Amino acid sequence: MxxxxxxxxxxxxxxxxxxxxxxxxxxxxxxxxxxxxxxxxxxxxxxxxxxxxxxxxxxxxxxxxxxxxxxxxxxxxxxxxxxxxxxxxxxxxxxxxxxxxxxxxxxxxxxxxxxxxxxxxxxGPNCPGIITPDEIKIGIMPGYIHQKGRIGVVSRSGTLTYEAVAQLMSLGLGQSTCVGIGGDPINGLKHRDVMELFNNDAETDAVLMVGEIGGTDEEDCARWIKDNMKKPVVGFIAGLAAPPGKRMGHAGAIIAGGQGTAQGKIDVMEECGIRVTRNPAEMGKLLKSVL
Missing domain, CATH: 3.40.50.720 (NAD(P)-binding Rossmann-like Domain)
Incomplete structure (x- = not known):
């Protein structure tokens, strides 16, 4: 599954x-x-x-x-x-x-x-794609870094998806499916949509959610998780040091009108009971700690 x-x-x-x-x-x-x-x-x-x-x-x-x-x-x-x-x-x-x-x-x-x-x-658009390890990959992610397991991964950032997977693998944690949803301001599936699918998937035990500055998708997802999610979720938000008004990497990664800051997203996620790390090198360890 x-x-x-x-x-x-x-x-x-x-x-x-x-x-x-x-x-x-x-x-x-x-x-x-x-x-x-x-x-x-x-x-x-x-x-x-x-x-x-x-x-x-x-x-x-x-x-x-x-x-x-x-x-x-x-x-x-x-x-x-x-x-x-x-x-x-x-x-x-x-x-x-x-x-x-x-x-x-x-x-x-x-x-x-x-x-x-x-x-x-x-x-997508502007995404690395999706992979169900040891079954099928559709996109540009390197297949060899993945292995079948029971952790779901959803991320706006391509490279941080790879980093998260590498950390999980080093801890012996394979993935059920990894979804790179892309960082554009107007895209398809959001964090919340993918989280709902993971919540209903019998083969997924926990989810690692990677976000970044810009928009309100992570906050919307966090509120949905608080009310609906039956599985542990941990998170990381990229861009804590990003200056307002400057586009960083992705087209959608911009703090505009005071909205979309990394700290603001982290605050909402933590209020909703999601454990969040400020250190991208700790994503895997944090996930393992909630299993």
Whole structure:
């Protein structure tokens, strides 16, 4: 059991013929059950061609009908990536993972509006993707640092996801699923959405939640955890020293109007009973202490 993806997932790559799409599709296919799981590519200019034996289709709908794929990963350039998400939503895929960084905010506003009342879940954009260790990985995270276990990880930061996993592994703690939700201001699944999935997953015993400055997603999640979560959650918030008004790393990592500070997020999380470390080197130890 896992959340969102497993060894039975059937995946297509939108932008499979680009340099990034080729590189990461190849690596994902080499990981665990990837050979069986990656079944289609999409490029409107190259239908009928193949990449490493994967058939390429002109549209998401055609790829879905021909192969049964219900999950898509997007490596399309920023100017066209929102339209790629729209196409996957129109085709009623179950899950779309958008790795692309730098999508114009106005494009994502339109896409989020179009996604209302639709069945498709979106992870990203500007995210490392999602992995269920020893089963399937979809995205750009290094597979070898992960191992199957019972800890859920949800993070806005790609590199801090890897750091958290490395610490868990050093303590002998594998993961059920790791979800990098991305750091853009307008994105798909939030911390709270993923936390709800972990809460209902019989194979997840505890969750490590990594946040950063900007927005109010971590606070919203903390309040939901206080009222609903049946499993222990620990957290880390990046950006304690970040100056207000300056964008740090991610498009969404900005303290604006006094909102979105790391300290403010930590205060709310601790008020809601979540143990939070100020030291990124202590994430794994803190998680182990609540098991």
């Amino acid at each position: 896992s959340i969102l993806i497993n060894k039975n997932s059937r995946i297509m790559t939108q932008g499979i013929t680009g340099k990034t799409g080729q590189f990461h599709t190849r690596l994902c296919r080499e990981y665990a059950n990837g050979q069986q799981c990656f079944v289609a590519g999409v490029n409107p200019k190259k239908p009928g061609e193949q990449f490493d034996g994967i058939p390429i289709f002109a549209t998401v709908q055609e790829a879905k009908q021909a192969t049964g794929a219900t999950v898509s990963v997007i490596y399309v350039p920023p100017a066209f990536a929102a339209a790629a998400i729209d196409e996957a939503v129109e085709a009623e895929l179950d899950l779309v993972i958008c790795i692309t960084e730098g999508i114009p905010v106005r494009d994502m506003l339109r896409t989020r509006y179009k996604m209302e009342e639709r069945k498709t879940r979106l992870i």
